[in-house]
Each structure stands twice: as C-alpha cells, then as structure tokens.
Amino acid sequence: MFKGFYTVASGMLAQQRRTEILTNNMANANTPGFKADQSTIRSFPDMMMSAIKSTNIPTEKGLGIKTANPIGALNTGVYLQETIADYTQGSLRASDLKTDVALVDGQLPVDEASGNKGAIYFRLEHPSGGEAYTRNGNFTLDGQGNLVNGQGLYVLSNTGQRIQLANDNISITETGAILDENGVQVATLGVSFAANPDILMKQDNGLFRMLDNGVLPSAYGQDGVVFATKQNFLESSNVDASRSMTELMTAYRAFEANQKVLQAYDRSMEKAANEIGKV
Amino acid sequence: MLRTMLTATNTLTQLQSQLDNISNNIANSSTHGYKAKEAQFSELLYQQFNNDKLDKTLRQSPVGIRYGVGAHISQIQANQKQGSLQTTDRDLDFAFTKENQYFNILMPEGEGQRTVYTRQGDFYVSPIANGQVMLVNGDGYPVADSNGNEIYFPDFATDFTLSPEGQLSVHYANGQVLPFNLAVSELQKPQAMEHVSGTYIGLPANLVELGLTQADILTDLQGTARSEIGLQIRTLEMSNVDLSKEMTDLIATQRSYQFNTRAVTIADQMLGLINGIR
Numbered sequence: 001m002f003k004g005f006y007t008v009a010s011g012m013l014a015q016q017r018r019t020e021i022l023t024n025n026m027a028n029a030n031t032p033g034f035k036a037d038q039s040t041i042r043s044f045p046d047m048m049m050s051a052i053k054s055t056n057i058p059t060e061k062g063l064g065i066k067t068a069n070p071i072g073a074l075n076t077g078v079y080l081q082e083t084i085a086d087y088t089q090g091s092l093r094a095s096d097l098k099t100d101v102a103l104v105d106g107q108l109p110v111d112e113a114s115g116n117k118g119a120i121y122f123r124l125e126h127p128s129g130g131e132a133y134t135r136n137g138n139f140t141l142d143g144q145g146n147l148v149n150g151q152g153l154y155v156l157s158n159t160g161q162r163i164q165l166a167n168d169n170i171s172i173t174e175t176g177a178i179l180d181e182n183g184v185q186v187a188t189l190g191v192s193f194a195a196n197p198d199i200l201m202k203q204d205n206g207l208f209r210m211l212d213n214g215v216l217p218s219a220y221g222q223d224g225v226v227f228a229t230k231q232n233f234l235e236s237s238n239v240d241a242s243r244s245m246t247e248l249m250t251a252y253r254a255f256e257a258n259q260k261v262l263q264a265y266d267r268s269m270e271k272a273a274n275e276i277g278k279v
Numbered sequence: 280m281l282r283t284m285l286t287a288t289n290t291l292t293q294l295q296s297q298l299d300n301i302s303n304n305i306a307n308s309s310t311h312g313y314k315a316k317e318a319q320f321s322e323l324l325y326q327q328f329n330n331d332k333l334d335k336t337l338r339q340s341p342v343g344i345r346y347g348v349g350a351h352i353s354q355i356q357a358n359q360k361q362g363s364l365q366t367t368d369r370d371l372d373f374a375f376t377k378e379n380q381y382f383n384i385l386m387p388e389g390e391g392q393r394t395v396y397t398r399q400g401d402f403y404v405s406p407i408a409n410g411q412v413m414l415v416n417g418d419g420y421p422v423a424d425s426n427g428n429e430i431y432f433p434d435f436a437t438d439f440t441l442s443p444e445g446q447l448s449v450h451y452a453n454g455q456v457l458p459f460n461l462a463v464s465e466l467q468k469p470q471a472m473e474h475v476s477g478t479y480i481g482l483p484a485n486l487v488e489l490g491l492t493q494a495d496i497l498t499d500l501q502g503t504a505r506s507e508i509g510l511q512i513r514t515l516e517m518s519n520v521d522l523s524k525e526m527t528d529l530i531a532t533q534r535s536y537q538f539n540t541r542a543v544t545i546a547d548q549m550l551g552l553i554n555g556i557r
Contacts, residue, residue, distance in 0.1 A: 012553075016283075017344075017346075019283050019542075019545065019546070020282045020283050021346045023282075023283045023286045023349075023539075023542045023546075024346050024347045024349060026287075026535075026538050026539065027286055027290035027347075027350045027542075028320070028322055028347070028349075029535055029538065030294075030297075030320045030350065030532070030535055032319055032320070034322060037346060037347075039344075042336070079330060081330075081336075081338065081344070082338055082339060082340050082344060083345055083346055084339060084340055095317070096317075096358045096519075097317065097356055097358060099356075099470075114339060116339075136321065138319045138321075138354070140354060140470045141468050142470070142471070143468060143471040143489050143490070143491040143495060143496065144490075144491070144495070145467075145468060145495075149353075150321050150353030150354040151321070151353065167467040168359075168468070168469075168470065169379075198339040198340045199340065201340070201341055201345060202325055202345050202347070203345075204322055204323060204324045204325050204347070205321045205322055205353065206321055206322050211341050234319070241534075241538060245538065245541070248542065252545050252548070252549065255549055255552065256552055259552045259553070259555070259556060262556055263556060263557075266556070266557060
C-alpha cells in the first residue's frame with residue numbers, strides 16, 4: 001500500500017547501526033593502536049517500476065492491449081554495507097615502559113587495484129593457528145621471558161619465531177632490532193605489510209586477521225615501504241572525539257527524521273482506514 | 280538499540296577502573312618506594328553480522344560487517360623507573376639507585392612467613408629479649424640478610440655505615456663493628472610478580488602451576504654479584520609517580536567518561552523516539 005513504510009524503517013535501522021559503530025569508536029578513544037571504523041551506507045538494489053494498463057480497442061471481439069510504461073527506478077531502503085577501518089597514523093604518546101613500541105608509518109605504497117594505501121602491523125602468533133596482526137604495541141614479558149601482548153599472544157620476530165628475552169632491559173632500534181642489556185641483537189621485531197588493508201578483518205583486542213588464516217608478507221625489504229619502530233612510545237587511537245560526536249548527532253537526527261516520516265505514514269494510514277468511506 | 284547503550288556502559292565500568300588506578304597513583308605520589316601502575320585499554324569482542332550474503336555488489340572488505348562492543352583494560356603494568364632520591368640524614372634510611380633491585384622482607388603469613396620484596400627502605404630497630412634489637416621495616420616486619428635470616432644485634436649502637444656492596448656495619452662505643460649483608464634481589468621479570476599489599480610484591484602463589492621457578496623471575500645477589508648493588512644510606516627513594524602525567528590522564532579519562540555517558544543519553548533518546556512512533 002505505502003511503499004515508503006518499510007523504506008523509512010530500514011533507514012532507522014541503518015542509522016541505528018551507525019550510532020552503534022560510532023559509540024564503539026568513542027569507547028576506544030583511549031585504546032592504543034585503535035583504528036576508527038568508518039561505515040558506508042548503501043541503498044537497496046534499484047527496482048524498475050512500470051505502469052501496467054490495458055487499452056480496450058472497440059472491435060467486434062473486444063481487443064485488449066496490455067502496455068507497460070516505465071516510470072523509473074526506485075530503491076526501497078538503505079542498509080549499512082561495510083565497516084572499513086581508517087588507517088591514518090595515530091599520534092604518539094610517550095610511555096616509561098621499555099616494552100611499549102609504536103609503529104610509525106613512513107612512506108607506504110598505494111595499491112593500484114583498490115586505490116588504498118598499504119598498512120603495516122606487528123606480527124602475533126594466534127592461538128588458533130596462523131598469525132594475527134595488530135597496531136597495539138603495548139607489550140609485556142611472560143614468566144618465560146617471551147614478549148607477549150596484553151592478552152598473552154606471542155609477538156613474533158621477522159623470522160616468525162617467538163621473541164625470548166632474559167629481562168625487559170632491552171632497547172629497540174628504529175629499524176626494529178631488539179638489543180639486550182649488553183647491546184647484543186636478540187631478534188628483529190616482526191612487522192608485516194598489507195598492500196590493501198581492507199581485506200583484513202578486525203577482531204577483538206585490536207587484532208587484524210586475514211581470511212582463512214592467510215599470512216601477510218614481511219614489511220622488511222618490501223619495495224617502497226618505509227617505517228620506523230619507536231620504543232617507549234605508544235600509538236594513540238586515531239579516533240577524533242569531536243568528529244565522532246558530530247557524526248553521532250547527525251545519525252541521531254537522521255534517525256529522528258525517519259521516525260517522523262514513519263509517523264506521517266501512520267497518519268495517512270489512519271485516515272485511509274478510518275475516514276475514507278465514513279458513513 | 281541496546282547495543283549502543285551496552286557498548287557505552289561496558290566501557291564506563293572500565294573507565295571507572297582506570298580512574299581508580301589513577302587516583303591510587305596520585306594517593307601514593309609521596310609513598311617511598313612506590314612504583315606507578317599504568318593501565319592500558321584494548322578492544323572488546325567484535326561481532327560479525329552477515330548482512331548481505333545475497334548482495335553481489337562489489338565491496339572492499341570481506342563479506343559482513345564487524346563492529347565491537349567497547350573497550351576494556353587489557354593490562355595494568357608497573358613502571359619500574361627509578362624514583363628520585365631524598366636525603367633524610369636518618370641512620371636507617373636506605374634507597375636503591377639501580378632499577379629492579381629489591382629488599383627482602385620476612386612478612387608473617389598464617390603460621391609461617393613469606394618473603395616479600397620492597398624498595399621502601401625506611402628501617403627501624405625493634406627491641407627483643409636479652410638487650411638485642413632486630414632490624415625491621417616500617418610495618419615491623421623483619422628485614423632479611425643475604426642468607427634469608429633476620430638481623431639481630433645488641434642495642435645502643437653508635438653508628439651505622441653501608442659499604443657499596445650492601446654490607447651494613449653496626450658500630451659501638453667500644454670500637455666493636457658488626458657487619459651484616461642486607462639481602463638484595465634483582466628482578467629479571469618484574470612483570471611476573473604479584474602485588475601483595477602496600478609497596479610489597481611477591482612471587483606469584485601459583486608459581487608451580489605457571490611452570491616457573493624462582494630463578495626464572497629473580498636473582499638473589501650473593502658473593503661477587505653483590506658488586507652490582509646500588510644502595511645508599513641516609514636517603515629514601517621517592518615514588519616515581521609523575522603527578523602532571525596522572526592529572527592529564529585523569530582529565531582525559533573523565534572526558535572519555537562524559538563522552539560515553541552522552542552516548543547512553545543519545546541511545547535513551549532514540550529509544551524514546553521508537554516509543555513515540557505511535
């Protein structure tokens with residue numbers, strides 16, 4: 001009866017999802033290495049509409065010709081299609097802990113197929129096999145002296161090995177070399193490179209993973225990839241609080257506008273049901 | 280709709296914990312030998328919604344949308360940085376000048392006692408039987424020597440001196456000198472230590488279950504290794520809390536708290552709109 005009835009409902013749902021994503025961004029405004037999620041809203045696939053009518057030609061037998069005049073395209077709603085992380089570099093925050101490391105993007109090549117800039121990550125061993133990647137360099141040592149992240153996942157070296165240290169009296173050079181207290185190199189911090197970061201999926205605790213446990217190539221020696229590892233620094237989250245708040249308000253008002261249209265439809269329906277043909 | 284609210288409330292409780300942690304640091308900003316604790320956040324679970332399995336439009340990311348439900352404190356780490364030294368000119372005040380070195384304190388626990396570690400070096404003498412005194416810390420717990428025993432000596436000492444190797448010499452009016460080696464442990468992995476109370480840390484109670492031994496975590500400095508000790512007498516180590524950093528963190532955390540409460544308000548108003556459709 002009213003095509004737009006469910007269209008506004010889908011609009012409300014999409015705006016609701018947007019507020020959910022924006023709230024998660026704001027909640028993670030203090031999380032080191034967090035990359036803000038951006039959402040794309042897309043309309044439902046176009047629907048072709050035609051006016052169907054039949055013309056009666058007054059002949060002996062009564063000939064009826066059915067015609068369909070195209071009216072135009074209409075789409076009947078919107079949905080939240082994708083969540084894509086914004087990979088811009090977060091600001092660096094000094095820390096007193098020797099096991100805190102920040103990745104600083106230097107120059108990263110732009111992927112020709114997708115038009116996205118590449119991204120670099122720390123390499124972690126995932127308990128379910130394969131590797132996980134993260135930008136959160138808030139590491140610590142476990143009892144055996146392995147370098148681990150906050151959830152106890154092992155940090156991997158550039159050769160894919162766990163990094164075992166005698167104590168946390170280490171220094172990490174800008175090129176990722178981990179030196180012990182005597183200045184002897186123990187390992188090189190593993191850094192991986194994704195040419196198109198959009199193919200990675202975000203998971204809990206700042207992990208990024210490839211589909212089907214895929215593995216990213218190392219960033220060392222990769223053509224055109226320039227980066228630095230900064231010890232005693234953490235990369236702050238790249239959430240812009242004021243922009244998130246503004247977007248949250250926009251989403252809220254869009255939600256409200258949809259609600260108002262829904263009410264208008266409801267009043268039209270009320271009229272149709274109760275006032276047409278009133279006796 | 281509730282997801283917005285849940286995300287914000289999940290995070291609010293964690294921000295509250297961070298505020299607690301910051302206020303504890305500020306409260307201990309003049310506790311001798313206190314090491315600042317730093318809380319860092321991490322993302323909570325991500326949930327995937329397969330919203331458009333049938334949609335064949337081109338997209339940049341793998342199918343489905345993924346979004347999280349807030350942030351939580353991933354770990355609270357102790358900052359082992361050296362605190363500044365305060366000269367007190369009191370005979371039994373000691374301060375370490377090297378990071379990760381700790382005194383051994385014999386803390387009574389149940390029937391027996393437990394060795395705990397601290398950098399708080401304000402010691403006292405406590406009289407016991409036969410005119411002897413025992414070296415104790417501010418809580419009255421005995422300070423251990425390098426063999427793990429309590430330190431006794433006769434009362435009425437005239438002077439205390441300390442050698443660079445951490446040997447405490449007690450001098451008497453008749454020229455007698457009694458030497459004691461103060462126990463000093465160097466922590467290799469302070470991350471694995473358990474916070475007991477006050478400025479005390481101890482070996483974790485589940486050390487064996489973790490598959491660790493004491494030697495993995497710390498080394499008791501004995502014999503020639505005692506030359507590595509950096510200990511000073513008549514000084515105390517101040518807490519390493521950086522007040523300006525804590526205050527900045529406090530403001531930032533409070534603002535985050537406000538942002539998240541605002542999200543709850545907005546979610547509530549959206550629920551109101553849904554209620555107000557009809």
